[in-house]
Amino acid sequence: MSDRPDPPAHYREPLLQTPFHARARALSQVDQFTPWSGYTTVDVFTTVEQEYFAIRNAAALYDLTPMSKYRIGGPDAVDFLDRLLTRRASGLAPGRLAYCLWCDDDGHLVDDGTLFRLDETEYRLCAASRQLDWLAASAIGFDVQIDEVTAQIAALALQGPTSCSVLKAAGLVGIEHLKPFQLGRYDCGWPLIVSRSGFTGDLGYELWMEPDHALGVWDRLHEVGRSRGLRAIGSKALNVARIEAGFIAPNIDFIPASHALRANRARSPLELGLERFVDFDKGHFTGRRALLAERERGPRRRLVGLDVGGNKPAHDALLYAERAGRREVGAVTSAVWSPTCKRNIALAMVNWPHCTEGSALWADIYLNRELVWERRMTAARVVDRVFFSPERRRRTPAVDA
Amino acid sequence: MSLRASSNAVDCLVIGAGHNGLVCAAVLARAGRSVLVLEAGQTIGGASVTREFAPGFRVSAGAHLLHSMPATLRHELRLEQHGLIAAATRMPTTALLEHAPPLAVEAWACGVESEARAAFDARMRRVARALAPIIERRPPRIGSGGMRDVLEWLRSALRLRLLGRRDLRELLRVGGMNVYDLLEEQFESVALQGALALDAVLGSNFGPRSPGTVFTLLYRMAGQELALAEGTELPRGGMGAVCAALAAAATAAGAAVRTGAPVARIVIDADRASGVELADGERIAARTVISSADPKTTLLRLVGPRHLDAGFVRRVDRLRGRGLAAKLHLALDRAPAFTGLEPGRLGSRLLIAPSMAYVERAFDHSKYGEFAPEPVMEITVPSAVDPTLAPQGRHVLSAVVQYAPYELKGGWSDGRAGAIERLLGMLERHAPGLRDSVVGAELLAPPDIEREFRIDGGHWHHAELAFDQFHLLRPVPGASGHRLDIPGLYLCGAGCHPGGGVIGLAGRNAARCLLEHGE
Known part of the structure; x- marks a missing residue:
């Protein structure tokens, strides 16, 4: 019989601060912070619009440290990952990373994230929320070592058309040759691991460093980024960019399977339109057997892009098959007016068969006009959900204007 | 290499020649399937086996009584024709008491309690009878929407409803209780309470005060209802005779049994079970593989987590299956003389469980990794009714000993001699002179049971039999029944409903399930 030590009294601690917090606090003009995985993070520094345009027209710096990070090693690491993830981990070459999904037994999405293969033997998995419990369950029977390294690694996302040029100016030699989903080791006075990846659907990088170097890297980037339009951004602006890119967010576009309390609330990768992964x-x-059965049965619903009429975002709108609003066929999960596309866009979970591209739907939009609610039945069309995907996102060598 | 393509594939490959494996093989062979049973050990029988433990002395090394094998199963497989003969049937139960004469438990009734006893027995039997079909039949699956499953639900509900309002209400009242409270409210006699409570906790990780022990008592009684005519029974030649008869029934129907063939893994090909690989590397192809090994051994070792979903593996890994019962075997050079015991009752079940408090106290020690200073025992002297087990005039004593922790403080290699000494001391108090008559002794602690019978954890039910590991939830929630997610793979051991105790229903129901699915 072994006596287990008491679990850490994490509930006594206030929200943790990331290594960048001192700088973020100083830059914040509106004092809008929000908790993320136990850390205090910035929602908005100045205004959402200003920060959004930094992402799309210049360079935006976003504190990624609260991303849950796990170091995965050991003789069975590849087998473990192949059994955990829905895509092939054994195909990932050293120095590469991949977007990946993991499901529960019922084929419902537990979470999505990125898998880094740092070298021959070591992997790192990054996810928006804590995953240790599921990783531990998945490790039963595998000779694999899993360590939570969230607090040991500080991370920044540098995204936007001038991001490559900022990094070059910071001293990252040859950064323009880094291909999408490739990672490399660089130096800007402090050692960095840089991956060409991000959550904006644009040219961009993610920078991984030791917490002790965090402020030095931050200052260096701001110093060289001033002339290149660099601006620290919060999660609100990032959210606009990710909707334009058609990326899904947990607890917004899907409920992670481990959080869903009600039956039929969790979603599968097939329903989320992620079957290519x-x-x-x-x-x-x-989840393979459950997903095969689902594929066999045919999808019941699907997360799609919507092109909505007018310019009022269809927040939380129910969707109908006809204007009279009798046959409900789905609901909007994310909605925004896209300043870059000049379109009123949304992501929506829509029932079969109304989820096929080109389907005409009606969105029931509620507008609060100075405390008077108006209802607008607005025409919407099912479209490809990648609304924004510039060519510079893929081009190597990267644009370093 | 694909095994399915090979032409010599058997229809059904059964892993383990214990009673459930053999029942399954016999039922399948009788239905016309080609069947091969692979047994890791050199002999068949699993935990229903007779073997020598001292020169000239043989004993049922695992289970030592047959009390719940359904009459229907015995008739279906014609076990009597295949050599299963009873040395004793309708075995009575005797409670051994230190300062009072032994108590004939089944007949005991005194004064004001006679009526209470009769009413209690009758009600418990009525409830057990209603539960018996639930024990006997395969549990329905939840959420399948299949007609069979819906009917099964209705059937079970109807069975219980037919108990009538009073009995059903009583079942709901006592069903979740502990046996201590129930017997405390029913009877005055502590000796009777102790003896009845023992049946509720025998082989389990419970004391009389543990929640859910009325349920385990009813469960045992329901099993006995299925075997009603014969009652508790000692087969001639020990429990090995049960498996010998089962093997004879299986081979007569065309099944082959191979011993000394330990399976190293179950081969999964394109997400389908396609055969097995033996420890020496030999591969045997099969259309279906049915394992009578415990769920952890089958799923975590033979199949392997990489062929299974993580949530399912976690549930299997979490199965409670640590044994808490040991087996004591003594070779005696003369008949044991239990104080005050009529000679005719030496062939009965002899219980050392003088009160519920005594049993609970013995259990308490096990929680802290200690062997009970005053252990609880279910003793049989099979040689009293079966002369084949010991040389002329000599005797064999076999006892289930509660409570012997799997992880004994200080370890079993150091603790074994002391434990045997304590047991002999206890027996000596009830049968003076017994210690001097001992010519051979063996104690199988749970780790020994694990090793000898290849049961992960050494629990005779393969997995604790409790509310949360019962019926729909057995072996694990979301995987009740015998058919696994991997096509062609079935479970037929005690880890499935209705559990262990030489019942044989898990084997039969697995075979029926397989046949229903046309495999």
């Missing part, structure tokens, strides 16, 4: 031919992975 599911490899049924790689051997068994958790």
Whole structure:
């Protein structure tokens, strides 16, 4: 019989601060912070619009430290990852990273994230929320070492058309040759691991460093970024960019399977339109049998892009098959007026068969006009959900204007 | 290499020649399937086996009584024709008491309690009878929407409803209780309470005060209802005779049994079970693989987590399956003389459980990794009714000993001699002179049971039999029944409903399930 130590009294601690907090606090003009995975993070520094345009027209710096990070190693690491993830981990070359999903037994999405292969033997998994419990369950029977390294690694996302040029100016030699989903080791006075990845659908990088170097890197980037339009951004502006890119967010576009209390609330990768990240031919992975059965049955609903009429974002709108609003066929999960596309866009979960591209739907939009509510039944069309994907996102060498 | 393509594939490959494996093989062979049973050990029988433990002395090394094997199953497989003969049937139960004469438990009734006893027995039997079909039949699956499952639900509900309002209400009242409270409110006699409570906790990780022990008592009684005619029974030649008869029934129907063939893994090909690989590397192809091994051994070792979903693996890994019962075997050079015991009752079940408090106290020690200073025992002297087990005039004593922790403080290699000494001391108090008659002794602690019978954890039910590991939830929630998510793979051991105790229903129901699915 072994006596277990008491669990850490994390509930006594206030929100943690990331290594960048001192600078973020100083830059914040509106004092809008929000908790994320136990850390205080910035919602808005100045205004959402100003920060959004930094993402799309210059360079935006976003504190990624609260991303949950796990170091995965050991003799069975690849087998473990192949059984955990819906796509093939064994195909990932050293120095590469990949967007990946993991499901529960029922084929419902637990979370999505990125898998880094740092070298021959070491992997790192990054996710928006804590995953240790599920990773530990998935590790039963595998000779694998999993360490939570969230607090040991500070991270910044540098995104936007001038991001490459900022990094070059900061001294990252050859950064323009880094391909999408590739990672490399660089130096800007402090050692960095840089991956060409991000959550904005644009040219961009993510920078991973030791917490002790965090402020030095931050200052260096701001110093060289001033002339390149660099601006620190909060999660509100990032959210606009990610909707334009068609990326899904947990608890907004899907409920992680481990959080869903009600039956039929969790969603599968097939329903979320992520089937290209599911490899049924790689051997068994958790949820495979359930997903095969679902594919066999045919999808019941699907997360799609919507092109909504007018310019009022269709927040939380219910969707109908006809203007009279009798047959409800889905609901909007994310909505925004896209300043870059000049379109009123949304992501929506829509029932079969109304989720096919080109389907005409009606969005029931509620508008609060100085405390008087108005209802606008607005025409919407199902479209590809990648609204914004500039060519510079993929081009290598990267644009360093 | 694909095994399915090979032409010599058997229809059904059964892992383990214990009673459930053999029942399953016999039922499948009788239905016309080609069946091969692979047994890791050199002999068949699993935990229903007779073996020598001292020169000339043989004993049922695992289970030592047959009390719940359904009459229907025995008739279906014609076990009597295949050599299963009873040395004793309708075995009575005797409570051994230190300062009072032994108590004939089944007949005991005194004064004001006679009526209470009769009413209690009758009600418990009525409830057990209503539960018996639930024990006997395969649990329905939740959420399948299938007609069979819906009917099964209705059937179970109807069975219980037919108990009538009073009995159903009583079942709901006592069903979740502990046996201590129930017996405390029913009877005055502490000796009777102790003896009845023992049946509720035998083989489990419970004391009389543990929640859910009325349920385990009813469960045992329901099993006995299925076997009603014969009652508790000692097969001639020990429990090995049960498996010998089962093997004879299986081979007569065309099944082959191979011993000394330990399975190293179950081969999964394109997400389908396609055979097994033996420890020496030999591969045997099969259309279906049915494992009678415990769920952890089958799923975590033979199949392997990489072929299974993580949530399912976690549930299997979390199964409670640590044994808390040991087996004591003594070779005696003369008949044991229990104080005050009529000679005719030496062939009965002899219980050392003089009160519920005594049993609970013995259990308390096990929680802290200690062997009970005053252990609880269910003793049989099978040689009293079966002369084949010991040389002329000599005797064999076999006892289930509660409570012997799997992880004994200080370890079993150091603790074994002391434990045997304590047990002999206890027996000596009830049968003076017994210690001097001992010519051979063996104590199988849970780790020994784990090793000898290849049961992960050494629990005779393969997984604790409790509310949360019962019926729909057995072996684990979301995977009740016998058929696994991997096509062609079935479970037929005690880890499935209705559990262990030489019942054989898990084996039969697995075979029926397989046949229903046309495999």
